[in-house]
Amino acid sequence: MATVTQPITVDAYDRMIEDGTIGEDDQVELWDGGIVAKRPKNPPHGVGTTKVAETLEGVVPAGWYVSRENAVIVGPRSKPGPDVSVVRAALKFDTTRDPTAADCCLLVEVADSSLDDDRGKKLEGYARAGIPVYWIANLRDRRIEVYTDPDPATCTYLSRVDYHPGHDLPVIDDGQRAGRVAVADLLP
Numbered sequence: 001m002a003t004v005t006q007p008i009t010v011d012a013y014d015r016m017i018e019d020g021t022i023g024e025d026d027q028v029e030l031w032d033g034g035i036v037a038k039r040p041k042n043p044p045h046g047v048g049t050t051k052v053a054e055t056l057e058g059v060v061p062a063g064w065y066v067s068r069e070n071a072v073i074v075g076p077r078s079k080p081g082p083d084v085s086v087v088r089a090a091l092k093f094d095t096t097r098d099p100t101a102a103d104c105c106l107l108v109e110v111a112d113s114s115l116d117d118d119r120g121k122k123l124e125g126y127a128r129a130g131i132p133v134y135w136i137a138n139l140r141d142r143r144i145e146v147y148t149d150p151d152p153a154t155c156t157y158l159s160r161v162d163y164h165p166g167h168d169l170p171v172i173d174d175g176q177r178a179g180r181v182a183v184a185d186l187l188p
Helices: 010-018 043-057 115-129
Strands: 028-031 034-037 064-068 084-088 104-111 133-138 143-151 156-163 168-173 176-182
Touching: 043 064, 043 084, 043 104, 043 133, 104 115, 104 168, 115 133, 115 143, 115 156, 143 168
Parallel strands: 104 133
Antiparallel strands: 028 034, 064 084, 084 104, 133 143, 143 156, 168 176
């Protein structure tokens, strides 16, 4: 993979993928104009991602689908691959474009070694993009951190509520409650 010394756009990143500069086995994503390595995933992270995705699949209503580790465009220079995203169903088989922030009602990052990034640059980027609901499945502290009410101007969420095993967590879909899930069902 080529070294990038200046910020690049999503379009330039996509061209690098198309022309093979970035290979399909390269574990990278575009964040704030830089190509950054994705952290390797350990078994608890993999199980956590599977549990979150499968649990959400049971409550996400028609019109939406659950996507695992697929890219979402969250700005002109950011195209991460969140662990789980809930995306408009119309894009499920669309081969012409990646979903944008406007196409997502929920993004989830499963965090153990990535907790600082997920609470830092990822949270700021998702808030800036206006992602309505952002969850961190915090494996270290065994809780789900739910961030809502994004403020793009300050790159933060105005509300945070933590849910622990024994709690039920509301799943919000396009501003409406789609159902509830048990926190214990989301954590490995």
